[in-house]
Amino acid sequence: MFPGVDGFHWTFAHVIFLAIFFAVGMTIVATTVLAIWRAHRDVKTRRVEQLRWHAEFEDLPPAERTCRHELAGRVEHRTCPHAFACGTCPEYSKYAALPTDAPEYAFGMDYPPNRLYHRGHSWVREDEDGLVTVGLDDLASRLVGKPDAVVLPEKGQWLEANGTGWRLRKNGCEMRVMAPIAGEVVETGSPAEGWYLKLRVPPEMRQWRHLLRGGEVPGWLMRELERLQLQLSPEGSAPSLADGGMLVDGLMDQMPKADWDNVMGGTFLQS
């Protein structure tokens, strides 16, 4: 076919055929190279954590993408289309101005009003020294109990909001807790201390509209408890919801045969 092959001579058919073939071939090669180059750039610029969060969000069932305004009872039904990035939601203000009719109790759990809450069950508190403390919320703490291992980020490491905050291991189940906000790790804590990270957050990044607060928290907790009860119902039994009682400490130890992998996926927003 090509010059150098005995008897070869160019014809119109050769030109047309090869032009189309090489155009297609080059398109395929260029597409692949572009994808590799962009992926390399994403890894270098640490954009992967954001990509991961968006992929995880896409995989969440609609029931777990409920808008905060629905949780607060401001709207009857709304599913979040913005990966919980309320800071960029054009309709946030419109709904935030509506009155809330959410219950004002936390189902017997400890959710102090001076904290902000991430859907991945971590909390944020602004301290007087300017640092921000981050911890695991009461529901997740009661589920996990005392973790077998905790893998915390190193001091000085920069965390991205919705990226990996720290990791927990319990009964063979590995959990990735998402960082509720972006910031530089200044100090690390432990489950015994009741907090996990202290972060330094630049003033221009202290915009935490994506975190739940006030009347949104009970509505969110109610749905989370419903999800837990459904996921922890014995196999083959009809779905039923308890109408009372409190979440016990160390549920993973209390119910070792439950499908904790699935439960923790739902709790920490991971597919």
Place this chain on the structure above:
Amino acid sequence: MASSTLIDRRFIARGVERTGTARFAMWLAPWVLLLGVGLYAAYLCLYYGLNQTNMDNRFAFGLWIFLDLSIIALGAGAFFTGFLVYLIKMKELKAVLNSAVVLGFICYSGAMLVLAIDVGQPARAWFTFWHPNTHSMLTEVTFCISCYLVVLSLEYIPMLLKNRKLRQAPSFLAFEHQLHMLVPVLAAVGTLLSFFHQGSLGGLYGVLRGRPFAFREGFSIWPSTFFLFILSAIAVGPSFLALTTRLVEKVTGKALIPDSVYQRLGLISGLLLAFYVAAKSIDTLVWLNVTSPAVGFAPWEHYSYGQFGIWLMAAEIGLFGLVPAGLLLWPKTRASRGWLMTAAALACCGVLLNRFILTVQTLALPTLAFDEFMTYTPNWQEVATFGLVVAYGVILYSLSYRYLPLFPQEKELAGEVIEEGTHVSGR
């Protein structure tokens, strides 16, 4: 179904139920056995040559080429679904897109596998690219299928990297995301390639002047079979997709896609099938009354040998064309899951019969005065190689279903157990 039996749990997406590892292994076992027998047959054919088959100088095309043409036609659901989702923006069909890509990949890689055994000397496969006969339809088919298999592989990779374990690697996650962003380009390239190779596979028969049973007039350099092959492939592609999805639902006992997607696939398939039947009928009438008599063959002469009677034509156009088209187009039968699947199965059988007729009947009929009618029966090596492709397809699809997100709405539809006659409401 207890999770404790899932020793490969960490590779399976959260929130979806899969059968226990032991049961899955038992499901795979017979297919692996079939794969093993097929590999042995393939080894015999590659090592000793085609004397290991019942093919000869007359029947150079046999069971394998029939298999190639059939699975390439059935695999058309991959490019056509990509075309509908990314270029026509029919977002509803995203529910089956991943499955379509896997099926397409299986069909095309299976076809390449069999071609490699059929042509022989796979180490010299590059000859076809370096010394192509640019006047041959087969050259265009070879180039297009090779390119399209690369495209399908690139479309399959993002799905593979969505595996729960693999996506934990940052570089895989980023590559999956970026490749996924560029998939519309690949879908467009795939559509172009598929259009031409599906057509050229049909054109391959239409240009056979020495075989009046297959020879057709056409448009410019393309005989009518070029267009009929494209049309029949895109008509049955959605039907095959609906059929396989339903089969997986039956095997797993889970709802995987909403009923509205089945309805949409059925409607698309029905419309295209009706158009194909009309075009095929006109083409057959022209061939019987003009093309065939012009080369000295009376219209019914082609149907007077052995078992290849006129009933084949009637079955192809009527039973496997007109009937499923009607069933798919009539809203009442399309709304019934049973009728929808019957119609889809008939449509798929129709394209298989069409490819069989063009491959085997064309070669069986005598064309010269001293020619005789000859029949051909594949031997065990050919059948086992056929089985090799089927087993490969079942194994790869089973593994893909288990470890990859083939049906994105599976979690949403979880708990809706499939029973005959029940419909899962569309969302």
